Amino acid sequence: MSLRPSICAEKLAPSPTLEIKSIADALKKEGKIVYDFGVGEMNPEIKLPSILKTAMAEAVMCDATHYSPAAGDPELLSEISIDLQRFNLTYPPSQIVVCPGPKDAFFKVCLTIMGQSSPRNRLVAFAPVYESYQNIPVLLTGQPPILLPTDHHFLPNPKQLEDLLRRDQTIALIVLNSPNNPSGAVYPLGLIQEMAGIIGQYPEVGIISDEVYRTILYDDHQHESIAAYLPDQTFVLGGMSKELSGTGLRLGFVAGPETILQTIAIVEGNVSSCVNLPTQKGYAHFLQQDTNLQLRYEIRDQLRQRRDLLLQRFRQLIDQATWDPPSGAYYFFPDMYAYLGKKTPMGTIIQNDQDLTLYLLNSANVVTIPGSKFDCPGHLRLAYAVDPSTIEIGIQHLAEALNCLQ
């Protein structure tokens, strides 16, 4: 018998966004001009704030390259605690753990709460669903999440959640993600309060409130956290990746109920030791400076310009897609059902959103992600934190390719 991965690990699907990134990178290497709306990151278009870069460099030069305490550098924990108050959340430093990225923070919460042998070992998420919410439960328990549908504005239905909680005693965690990847939806206060009223009746069930896009809101939308209503049940996730264009630096955090956070700190110490210290020092320095969120709102304003340009182009050029303007994050998720079933100039039929993605890639060099990767077929995800000329020309090419379908 040869060496094999575990049954759970073998079931894991690769990250769809990273998979598409490698296809786009290969095309770029061949010298092709690629209009890349695939991967959800701002770099190289919108860069890490320079005060953060300087602070990180100084930390390296001062040899701050040793281990920090497992939960995080005390200075950073204190700054995150102060920063959470800017979002009306109260968590002392002892209730915060810094992890190597928001995805890792999600993993560590699941690892701490869920287990194959626990009576409550299922995770509930809402479709369309971000990839890690699908894959990490499989890795830990061998079981996929229970996915609940959303309405045509991509908002959860609290009544369905209530029904599920009433009849299913295996639920350990519910994930909420607002502003949302991939839909760009932002959950209104009334919805958050209604969900809190329901979940609060099940104190043994936890909530992961993934708030990595909390500063990226457009128009009059406000960020609301369920943690304000259910602090003893909620794990708030945040980090540098999305707010600050720091995807490759790998710094996320989780804040939540004290006893469980102490266990997460022990898990963190055993699995990762700590997050790299220069990044922690840089983020602490940044948070000390950005007391009124101005630097983060400057990033949001650059994203809003790109969102507006993308929507304008879509409105002008692509008449059969249907969509809501995204209210937050930096994704656009139009319904493309009208283009399915059509024939390409080569005579093949576009059967589904995956065929559509491949057709757009091969005929127009436009990279998108099929909605089915988020359990929402018939849609495409476009990440628009790219340079405005990619939006201008890329959407033109996308429209031309769609117009060739008959």
Ligand SMILES: Cc1ncc(COP(=O)(O)O)c(C=O)c1O
């Ligand atoms: C909603 C959400 N949560 C968590 C993450 C994970 O971020 P990272 O990969 O930087 O850890 C992402 C990344 O796309 C995301 O969209």
